[in-house]
Amino acid sequence: MSSSGMPSVDILGKQIASVLADPAITHGLARTLRAAAREIELQRSHRTSRRSWPNGRINGKPTKIQIGGGAHRIDGFFNIDLVPPADLLWDIREGVPLQSDSANQIFSEHFLEHIDYPRSAKHFVHEAHRVLVPGGRIITGVPDAAFALSHYPGPLDSSDETIERWYTKRDCRGDINTRLDLVNLVFRDQDDDPTYTPHLWAYDHEKLDQPFTEAGFNTVEPWTFDPTIANPKRRWGSVYVVATK
Numbered sequence: 001m002s003s004s005g006m007p008s009v010d011i012l013g014k015q016i017a018s019v020l021a022d023p024a025i026t027h028g029l030a031r032t033l034r035a036a037a038r039e040i041e042l043q044r045s046h047r048t049s050r051r052s053w054p055n056g057r058i059n060g061k062p063t064k065i066q067i068g069g070g071a072h073r074i075d076g077f078f079n080i081d082l083v084p085p086a087d088l089l090w091d092i093r094e095g096v097p098l099q100s101d102s103a104n105q106i107f108s109e110h111f112l113e114h115i116d117y118p119r120s121a122k123h124f125v126h127e128a129h130r131v132l133v134p135g136g137r138i139i140t141g142v143p144d145a146a147f148a149l150s151h152y153p154g155p156l157d158s159s160d161e162t163i164e165r166w167y168t169k170r171d172c173r174g175d176i177n178t179r180l181d182l183v184n185l186v187f188r189d190q191d192d193d194p195t196y197t198p199h200l201w202a203y204d205h206e207k208l209d210q211p212f213t214e215a216g217f218n219t220v221e222p223w224t225f226d227p228t229i230a231n232p233k234r235r236w237g238s239v240y241v242v243a244t245k
């Protein structure tokens with residue numbers, strides 16, 4: 001806390017905003033500062049939620065939870081994300097804000113690759129194990145690195161299905177035109193949107209299974225895609241597992 005009473009991290013946020021507004025800022029510094037500004041903003045909303053739940057656990061006991069659903073809310077689930085329209089804005093890197101042995105099902109897709117591995121990814125999986133009841137299940141889906149790598153090397157034309165499905169609406173579409181770009185998508189997506197959290201780690205079935213097995217789940221199996229829960233656009237090029245406590 002500064003002498004003005006404003007948290008020092010918020011003062012830093014204002015300073016970064018003013019540096020970013022300077023037209024003379026170099027591209028490299030702007031990229032780095034935008035990432036810091038985003039983390040400061042996320043910390044602010046996490047801090048606001050944390051004030052309501054100082055011990056890091058909400059009072060209620062929702063039994064079905066979606067983590068990192070973004071705009072894809074699931075009816076009947078308690079949706080937790082960094083950003084609206086979630087039911088609770090929470091940074092999962094700080095833990096899962098639920099009581100131990102309280103949830104029957106956790107669902108998350110295209111979320112795990114956005115948090116750092118191993119620290120945050122393994123912490124998340126351990127937290128999921130803590131909050132699930134015995135017999136409870138967590139379903140996790142991520143972009144399938146094995147799928148992207150299996151197409152490399154190989155010919156690619158501009159109407160390639162992978163590009164069409166993954167990039168049609170992206171600003172960087174015109175610059176994505178080789179098989180290696182599709183490998184890059186899985187490993188380091190994405191630079192064209194300054195508000196987007198990039199991919200921080202790539203997974204195939206083996207790598208996705210590993211943290212759940214290590215965390216003590218009894219079984220970890222492939223999950224059969226169910227579009228009544230999952231985002232239908234994730235069916236293609238993704239790998240899912242279901243882990244049972």
Ligand SMILES: C[S@@+](CC[C@H](N)C(=O)[O-])C[C@H]1O[C@@H](n2cnc3c(N)ncnc32)[C@H](O)[C@@H]1O
Nearest residue numbers: 068069070072081082091092093109110114231
């Ligand atoms: C690529 S989107 C996927 C959205 C949705 N699951 C889908 O498949 O359409 C990744 C989501 O994870 C959320 N997310 C990323 N890091 C997070 C964190 N540390 N805590 C909570 N949510 C996070 C983002 O805000 C975003 O909504």
